[in-house]
Amino acid sequence: MKPIVAVVGRPNVGKSTFFNRVTKSRDALVDDRPGVTRDRLYRDARWEDTEFTLIDTGGFLERDDDPFAGHIRVQIQQAVEDADAVILMLDGKSGISPYDRDMIQMLRNVYKPVLYVVNKIDGAEQETQLADFYSLGKDNFWPISGEHGYGVPDFMDELVRVLPPSEPDEPDDMIRIAVVGRPNVGKSSLINRILGQERHVVSEVPGTTRDAVDSVCTVGEKQYRLVDTAGIRRKGKVSLKIEKFSIIKAFKSLDRCDVALVVIDAHEGITDQDITVAGYAQDRGCGCVFLLNKWDIVEKDHNTTKRYYEELRMRSKFLSFAPALTISALTGTRVHKIFRLVDEVYRQYSTRIGTGQINRIIERAIEKNEPSLHLGKRLRFYYATQVAAKPPSFVCFVNYPEAVHFSYQRYLINQIREEAGLDKTPIQLKLRQRTGRIEFGKRKKKVEFSKKKTTEYRNRKKQGKRRKK
Numbered sequence: 001m002k003p004i005v006a007v008v009g010r011p012n013v014g015k016s017t018f019f020n021r022v023t024k025s026r027d028a029l030v031d032d033r034p035g036v037t038r039d040r041l042y043r044d045a046r047w048e049d050t051e052f053t054l055i056d057t058g059g060f061l062e063r064d065d066d067p068f069a070g071h072i073r074v075q076i077q078q079a080v081e082d083a084d085a086v087i088l089m090l091d092g093k094s095g096i097s098p099y100d101r102d103m104i105q106m107l108r109n110v111y112k113p114v115l116y117v118v119n120k121i122d123g124a125e126q127e128t129q130l131a132d133f134y135s136l137g138k139d140n141f142w143p144i145s146g147e148h149g150y151g152v153p154d155f156m157d158e159l160v161r162v163l164p165p166s167e168p169d170e171p172d173d174m175i176r177i178a179v180v181g182r183p184n185v186g187k188s189s190l191i192n193r194i195l196g197q198e199r200h201v202v203s204e205v206p207g208t209t210r211d212a213v214d215s216v217c218t219v220g221e222k223q224y225r226l227v228d229t230a231g232i233r234r235k236g237k238v239s240l241k242i243e244k245f246s247i248i249k250a251f252k253s254l255d256r257c258d259v260a261l262v263v264i265d266a267h268e269g270i271t272d273q274d275i276t277v278a279g280y281a282q283d284r285g286c287g288c289v290f291l292l293n294k295w296d297i298v299e300k301d302h303n304t305t306k307r308y309y310e311e312l313r314m315r316s317k318f319l320s321f322a323p324a325l326t327i328s329a330l331t332g333t334r335v336h337k338i339f340r341l342v343d344e345v346y347r348q349y350s351t352r353i354g355t356g357q358i359n360r361i362i363e364r365a366i367e368k369n370e371p372s373l374h375l376g377k378r379l380r381f382y383y384a385t386q387v388a389a390k391p392p393s394f395v396c397f398v399n400y401p402e403a404v405h406f407s408y409q410r411y412l413i414n415q416i417r418e419e420a421g422l423d424k425t426p427i428q429l430k431l432r433q434r435t436g437r438i439e440f441g442k443r444k445k446k447v448e449f450s451k452k453k454t455t456e457y458r459n460r461k462k463q464g465k466r467r468k469k
């Protein structure tokens with residue numbers, strides 16, 4: 001799991017500008033979330049060889065009900081508690097502001113790397129503006145310009161130096177499940193219910209990452225790892241109900257799971273925040289199951305379940321593959337069915353499809369429905385292959401990747417879903433540029449192409465064998 005760096009600071013200090021500078025846009029990655037340009041409050045980034053996730057924690061807090069100072073307080077508390085490192089960003093252009101001293105005070109004596117940055121120092125000549133900041137009682141401010149890049153390389157070198165290393169989760173045979181949802185929807189009740197069932201043998205085991213404690217439960221013959229449960233259960237007991245949703249906590253467990261259980265309080269109804277949380281699960285490439293909890297207190301008629309499912313589908317179109325189940329953590333209704341759904345989602349989530357099959361699927365899809373011309377040029381698709389599982393990820397080579405319309409990418413994804421029976425897992429399709437290969441739909445040439453490929457492959461294999469001898 002990559003370390004998480006929380007960037008805290010007042011609005012308008014330049015967090016987004018800084019994010020844009022240090023994160024490179026990755027390949028044109030396509031998923032089922034068409035045309036949504038989301039405010040990127042978090043980004044995966046890399047500096048030299050170090051990968052990490054930057055999160056603008058303040059962006060996730062509702063501002064209206066919260067006085068500014070309270071807002072900053074919560075932001076910093078969560079960052080200190082949950083992140084692996086904290087960047088406090090101040091504004092060098094507008095100078096010291098009323099809350100700067102308080103923020104620095106809150107970050108004193110924190111046993112995690114904390115870096116103090118003064119942004120909008122656009123060149124060496126502006127470093128004089130730093131002088132004021134030293135009156136705040138800190139003597140290590142990093143002057144940077146997110147907009148122009150001044151000071152950024154030195155600062156980034158320091159950041160990756162103090163970051164704890166990425167800790168890969170050791171692979172085991174267990175399906176990893178995360179329970180996520182906004183506060184008070186019943187996450188800890190559900191976990192306690194699952195772990196409390198007599199048939200389930202439960203043990204608490206340290207997660208392979210820092211400070212994570214997981215629970216392993218055995219259902220039938222199978223073991224499941226519920227990630228980061230200790231935190232949730234403990235919190236449930238202390239009953240800190242004022243606690244805000246922590247985006248960092250959610251990310252940490254989503255990054256470690258195969259399947260996310262997105263818990264919703266059905267009694268209260270489906271809220272925007274539920275959909276946002278589900279969106280994170282999708283962003284992090286998790287399999288997903290919606291649990292409409294507190295079903296025991298929902299007023300019901302014959303159509304209630306259907307109405308809920310329809311509303312869920314409508315509001316989370318990008319997650320149309322995620323199955324849903326009505327449950328009650330309190331009474332236990334249908335809780336045992338969760339595992340059956342998880343198994344099915346996981347089976348699809350970890351699927352590998354042979355190159356032959358995926359190529360046939362894409363070829364048929366193109367035959368059925370040809371992509372339209374782009375700037376008078378014809379789009380040519382050459383070759384597709386699965387590059388990863390969990391979730392199933394495919395690369396398709398095409399002459400002008402950026403010219404493939406979003407709706408056509410979605411069409412291809414849907415064809416893969418339909419033909420490979422992958423209706424319950426996220427799927428990723430990357431388009432990569434390649435020219436001069438033999439494209440789909442040219443049957444005769446295609447045969448030559450594959451023949452050539454197999455001969456080449458055999459030769460290479462032979463050579464490899466010889467070399468080994």
Ligand SMILES: Nc1nc2c(ncn2[C@@H]2O[C@H](COP(=O)(O)OP(=O)(O)OP(=O)(O)O)[C@@H](O)[C@H]2O)c(=O)[nH]1
Pocket residue numbers: 010011012013014015016017018093119120121122144145146147148
């Ligand atoms: N001169 C200068 N201006 C900057 C720099 N970085 C950001 N700005 C400007 O500061 C303003 C705010 O920048 P954003 O990146 O949107 O700030 P933010 O902290 O993400 O704001 P919130 O999303 O409200 O938290 C914009 O007008 C930027 O152009 C910088 O390095 N130098």
Ligand SMILES: Nc1nc2c(ncn2[C@@H]2O[C@H](COP(=O)(O)OP(=O)(O)OP(=O)(O)O)[C@@H](O)[C@H]2O)c(=O)[nH]1
Pocket residue numbers: 181182183184185186187188189190232235236240241243293294295296297327328329330331
């Ligand atoms: N009627 C009913 N109440 C439930 C159910 N599940 C949870 N609750 C109640 O909802 C409240 C919140 O439940 P928790 O399990 O603490 O919720 P949580 O999501 O862990 O909350 P946070 O710790 O704030 O994130 C408690 O009062 C539970 O008793 C359910 O299925 N039916």
